[in-house]
Amino acid sequence: MSDRYLMKKKTAAFIKYIFLAGFTVISLYPFIWVLLTSLKDNNDIYGNGFGLPKVYRWSNYTEAWKNAQVGVSFFNSLTICLSALVILILITSMGSYAMMRVKKSNILTAYFSLGVMIPIHTLLIPTVILFGKLHLMDNHLSLVIAYIAINISISLFILNGFFAAIPAEIDEAAIIDGSSRFGIFFKIMLPLAKPGIATVATLSFLNCWNDLVMGLVLISTPAKRTLSMSISVMKGAYVTQYGILCAGFVISIVPVVIMYLLFQKQIIAGMTAGAVKG
Amino acid sequence: MNRQRKDNLFAFLFIFPVFAVYSCFLIAPMISSAFYSLNEWNGVADKTFIGWENYKTLMASSDYWLTFWNTLKLVIVTLVVQITLGLLIAYLLYSKTKGLKIFRTIYFLPVVIAPVAIGLMFSLFYNSEIGIFNRLLEAIGLDSWTRNWLSDTRVLLGAVIAPQAWQYIGMYITIFLAALQSIPEELVESAQIDGANKRQQFFHIIVPQMAYFIEISMILCVTGALKSFEHSWIMTNGGPGVRSAYLGVYMYKTAFVNSNFGLGSAISVTIVILALVFTLVLKAITEKIYKD
Numbered sequence: 001m002s003d004r005y006l007m008k009k010k011t012a013a014f015i016k017y018i019f020l021a022g023f024t025v026i027s028l029y030p031f032i033w034v035l036l037t038s039l040k041d042n043n044d045i046y047g048n049g050f051g052l053p054k055v056y057r058w059s060n061y062t063e064a065w066k067n068a069q070v071g072v073s074f075f076n077s078l079t080i081c082l083s084a085l086v087i088l089i090l091i092t093s094m095g096s097y098a099m100m101r102v103k104k105s106n107i108l109t110a111y112f113s114l115g116v117m118i119p120i121h122t123l124l125i126p127t128v129i130l131f132g133k134l135h136l137m138d139n140h141l142s143l144v145i146a147y148i149a150i151n152i153s154i155s156l157f158i159l160n161g162f163f164a165a166i167p168a169e170i171d172e173a174a175i176i177d178g179s180s181r182f183g184i185f186f187k188i189m190l191p192l193a194k195p196g197i198a199t200v201a202t203l204s205f206l207n208c209w210n211d212l213v214m215g216l217v218l219i220s221t222p223a224k225r226t227l228s229m230s231i232s233v234m235k236g237a238y239v240t241q242y243g244i245l246c247a248g249f250v251i252s253i254v255p256v257v258i259m260y261l262l263f264q265k266q267i268i269a270g271m272t273a274g275a276v277k278g
Numbered sequence: 279m280n281r282q283r284k285d286n287l288f289a290f291l292f293i294f295p296v297f298a299v300y301s302c303f304l305i306a307p308m309i310s311s312a313f314y315s316l317n318e319w320n321g322v323a324d325k326t327f328i329g330w331e332n333y334k335t336l337m338a339s340s341d342y343w344l345t346f347w348n349t350l351k352l353v354i355v356t357l358v359v360q361i362t363l364g365l366l367i368a369y370l371l372y373s374k375t376k377g378l379k380i381f382r383t384i385y386f387l388p389v390v391i392a393p394v395a396i397g398l399m400f401s402l403f404y405n406s407e408i409g410i411f412n413r414l415l416e417a418i419g420l421d422s423w424t425r426n427w428l429s430d431t432r433v434l435l436g437a438v439i440a441p442q443a444w445q446y447i448g449m450y451i452t453i454f455l456a457a458l459q460s461i462p463e464e465l466v467e468s469a470q471i472d473g474a475n476k477r478q479q480f481f482h483i484i485v486p487q488m489a490y491f492i493e494i495s496m497i498l499c500v501t502g503a504l505k506s507f508e509h510s511w512i513m514t515n516g517g518p519g520v521r522s523a524y525l526g527v528y529m530y531k532t533a534f535v536n537s538n539f540g541l542g543s544a545i546s547v548t549i550v551i552l553a554l555v556f557t558l559v560l561k562a563i564t565e566k567i568y569k570d
Contacts, residue, residue: 016370020381023367027384027448033410034399045408095296103289108297115304119505119553121526122546125314125533126307129321149303152296181288210392212508217534228394232512235398242408249398253391260390264383267390272453 038246060247070248073230081208084147096159115153138220151204162196202263203270315543332544341520345528353503359443364450372458385448397512400441404428438522442509457491493564500556
């Protein structure tokens with residue numbers, strides 16, 4: 001190969017990495033700016049917008065956690081999301097196992113897939129009316145139920161793939177050995193479907209944690225707010241206390257970032273489910 | 279009890295919980311929404327059946343059409359920005375890149391963050407005193423371009439659309455990268471042997487192989503845009519008036535700020551119809567391209 005060809009190739013590679021690095025900055029820098037700003041006082045923010053904090057103001061975090069009620073709503077969100085998650089996983093994996101391996105039904109599968117098409121806003125009004133009738137307004141239970149309902153379609157879609165892929169001989173062998181369907185489900189199938197369950201768990205946790213609008217319409221007492229709601233309220237209440245606002249932001253995204261770094265594979269699989277198989 | 283009947287009973291017991299929750303809290307509400315849209319109703323007093331009146335009101339409402347066009351602009355911007363950058367960056371990553379996993383991890387990060395947090399972050403960036411956009415413009419000597427991004431009506435809608443377009447690029451990079459990695463290598467190699475250059479390879483081998491993924495991604499883009507609420511709500515409350523509102527925000531304001539549940543439901547129904555229409559149109563277009 002000629003030198004010129006090599007030169008051209010090297011230049012192309014160089015431009016490519018510059019471009020990729022540039023997009024890395026665009027993706028990451030916003031978060032770094034907020035992180036740095038969350039540790040500054042207002043003087044520092046006005047005078048030194050891009051640099052490291054002159055004095056580290058950790059009190060921004062305690063202020064956000066206590067006075068802006070980020071702490072209370074953090075635990076509200078955690079309880080609501082985890083409750084929804086546990087019930088969701090239990091009922092969808094039961095349903096998926098039965099539909100995929102005991103009584104196959106295309107009609108049911110199609111019926112359960114309708115939910116993927118429904119935008120959440122179209123549910124807001126009827127959901128408020130329904131929970132009003134059930135006397136569950138301003139009650140965390142209503143959010144738990146709503147989050148389960150919203151996530152059923154996509155969870156079944158993911159789990160169905162996993163349950164359908166387990167070889168049929170496994171059930172047959174277990175039945176011959178005298179195991180009951182219950183035994184097969186809990187002792188054999190659930191462990192085998194673990195990767196699918198992990199995907200459903202991470203995806204639905206993110207969906208619940210990141211929701212704002214269901215909380216807005218179902219919850220009214222400040223002490224019962226979800227974290228997303230507190231963040232949106234903070235924006236009005238701490239309108240010029242930028243450091244505290246940023247601290248609230250950081251607290252709200254930390255669990256998500258940690259989860260993302262730990263379960264990246266499952267999260268990406270879950271969020272791109274439907275577009276990319278397997 | 280014989281095996282067959284036992285299995286039937288078991289299947290019923292195992293499917294019933296998920297079926298009940300799904301039917302009562304998703305499908306039934308969905309259907310009642312269509313019914314509410316035919317009534318005049320504030321959510322508290324008795325409903326009055328008024329037929330198609332709410333839909334007629336919407337068709338005559340300038341606010342409805344303003345938010346409709348805002349949503350359409352969001353759809354177009356996200357389609358162009360996310361699909362183009364998604365394809366381009368995925369292709370760059372695909373062609374023997376060191377540190378591919380690190381790049382992908384970073385690019386996908388914004389996708390997992392709550393839209394409400396992203397909206398808050400950008401409202402700080404747009405802030406006229408401390409925001410980074412004005413600071414950067416000053417730093418490069420374009421002082422005259424600085425402005426209050428979220429109150430200047432000339433740039434308002436763009437300022438509200440930008441964070442959403444930015445946030446989900448990583449999603450499409452990831453989808454397209456997975457799609458590229460699933461293309462058989464022989465296909466690309468044989469094209470190279472035939473003397474196809476990079477650009478020809480891209481448009482004649484790779485893009486056709488990815489048609490399915492591009493279609494799915496466009497549908498995701500459109501349904502995502504029709505679902506959008508948080509970015510606009512947290513940055514501007516959709517205001518002033520409904521100038522920076524999408525259909526979802528307009529529906530929320532109509533139902534939960536102005537207590538007009540009937541009209542709000544009608545807006546919801548139009549959102550569902552739009553989602554269906556867009557999906558069918560996109561499918562039809564891609565099928566036509568497939569045939570040609």
